[in-house]
Amino acid sequence: MTAQGDSAALAAxxxxxxxxxxxxxxxxxQSEFDIAKAYLPGGALGGNALAEDAxxxxxxxxxxxxxxxxxNQYVDYCLGSGAMVLGHAHPAVQQAVIDQVAKGTHYFAYLNEPAVKLAAQVARHVPCVEKLRFTVSGSEATFHAxxxxxxxxxxxxxxxxxGAYHGHHDYAQVSTAPKRESNFPEGVPDTGGIPxxxxxxxLIARYNDLDCARQIAEANRDDLAAIIVEPIQRIIxxxxxFLAGLRKIADDVGCLLIFDEVVTGWRLALGGAQEHFGVMPDLSTFGKVLGGxxxxGGVGGRADVMDQCDPGKKGQExxxxxxxxxxxxxxxxxxxxATLAELEKPGTYERLFAIGETLRQGLRKLLARHGIxxxxxxxxxxxxxxxxxxxxxxxxxDIQATDGKKLVAFDTELIRQGFFVLPGNRRFVSLAHTDQDLEASFAAFDAACRKL
Known part of the structure; x- marks a missing residue:
């Protein structure tokens, strides 16, 4: 179906x-709920499930x-966990996929024309990337980094x-959302099954605390391979x-600095957080926005580090x-x-930031009006x-000190009102959010405040 056909079907x-x-x-x-409950653990596709009435x-x-x-209709602030920065069913992305389907959908991990083109585009935009490899998800990217x-x-x-999230693998699911405080640098497993x-x-450190990071790095300088950080940690x-300080610590102890830009990549700037904040990591991981x-997903960075995975070196130390x-x-x-071509248009990031600020200011006014x-x-x-x-x-x-139970209850009411968020988690705006979407969102938020 064409983009125009999709649009017409939705409007119909x-x-x-x-x-x-x-x-x-x-x-x-209701029948779909019954099938999901019968065949999917928890009636869910992943690690999150909504309340029965939402x-x-x-x-x-x-x-x-x-x-x-x-x-029923909803305004989306989850946006595929942040992937849909252009919004859903963007015509340019749709057309690009349709055109490629006609040429073939899968060739295994050998060179193909769009992959070669994309590698050059990513390297052109992201400061640290000299060479890169693509993955299917951000979790794979951080694992390989x-x-x-x-x-x-x-x-x-x-x-x-x-509190940092770097994916679902064993080397990431430690102190991501601990229910008890970490005894730095000891971590708290977030899931069963981690060896x-x-x-x-x-090693676990406190975000925005350079003294803590330096002490741990110095104490483990002979064993420390890398510091991995979300440049903006969740919403912090x-x-x-701070980021420049981590760069210096990594240099001082001889380890690598990895920016996990699965969320911040192409969301803050074409060159990601490393361009936005002006700090160069050794490796960077990608996902979400990039795939449209x-x-x-992907991992890229210094050529000498990335060249370790050259298949011509198989069998070598x-x-x-x-x-x-x-x-x-x-x-x-x-x-x-297609996504990058849209993001390269002049004024894109100024508009994206403006939408975010308009939403935040409007929601703050509503909270103040209701005395919440x-x-x-x-x-x-x-x-x-x-x-x-x-x-x-x-x-x-700081986030743990806030009322998380009240947040989840309020977020659930937001969903009932058609204002979709992932309860208890960070949310996003897209370039597709219009003034009408924001006004509808303010009305839904106001209704949820009255319920609260």
Whole structure:
């Protein structure tokens, strides 16, 4: 179906008078819930599930809105966990994928034309990237970045920061969302099934605390392969000098600095957070925005580090294996090229940042009008709501000190009102959010405030 056909189909479906479910549940959607409950653990596709009276099944999406299979409409601030910076079903991305489908959908991880073009585009935009490899997800990207760092340095340990999310693998799921405070540098596993050997290679530091990071790095200088950091950790912005300080610590102890730009890449600037903040890592990981809604990730950086995975070096000491059946899949590569072409247009990031600020300011006014003790925080195209916060958080423990239970309850009410967020988690805006979308969102937020 063409982009125009998709748009017409979406418009042809009768829209509800207001956003949200408000009791409207079709027999089709109920049957889909029953099937999901029978065959999917928890009736879910991943690690998140919505409350019974707020859950839904996606049917179709366009721009900043989507509908469920009961025909209810929502304004989307989850946006595919941040992937849809252009909005849903963007015509240019759709057309690129359609064109590529006609040429072939999968060739295995050998060279293909859109992958070669995209590699040059990424290297042109991202300051640290001299060479790169594509993956299918951000989790794979951080896994391979850590492996590359270990292979390059001959060391085993990785420093990460309490509350940082670097994917679902064993070397990432430590102190991502700990229920008890980390005893720095000891971490707290977030899931069962992590081998002790993997857990023991992770050192945990406090974000925005250079003294803590330096002490841990110095104490482990002979074993530390890399420091991995989200330049903006979830919704916590770096304090002035923090990222530059990590660069110096890495240089001083001889380890690599990895920027996990799965979220910040192409969201803050064409060159990501490293361009925006002016700090150069050794390696950078990508995902989400880059794929334009298709499964695309990557890791890139210094040529001497990346060249460890040259297949011509198989069997040699220092070779680092990196592969994947769907790496560089041409559909994802085509979607990524179309996404970058849109993001390269003049004024794109100024507009994206402006949308984020307009939303934050409008929500703050509503909280003040209702006398609700909560803060709207965030930076650029990202935002969050924290009950009981006294301003922008500096680290994970600042967020833990807020009322998380009230946040999840309020977020669930937002979803009922047609204002879609992932309860308890950071949220995003897209270039597709219009003034009308924002006004509808303010009305839904106001209704949720009255319920609260």
């Amino acid at each position: 479906r009768p829209a509800p008078a207001t956003l949200g479910r408000h009791g409207r549940l079709s027999t089709l959607e 859950k839904f099944v996606f049917a179709e999406a366009k721009g900043a809105r989507f509908k469920d299979t009961s025909g 850590m492996r590359l760092a270990r292979g390059f340095t001959g060391r085993e340990k990785i420093m990460k920061f309490e 002790k050997g993997a857990r023991d290679t992770l 912005s770096p304090q002035p000098g 809604g298709l499964p695309v 220092g070779f680092v294996y990196q592969n994947g059946t769907l790496n560089g899949n041409p559909l994802g590569m085509a979607a990524a090229l 003790d909560a803060a709207i925080v965030g930076y650029g195209p990202m935002w969050h709501l924290l009950f009981g916060a006294k301003g922008e958080p500096r680290d994970y423990r």
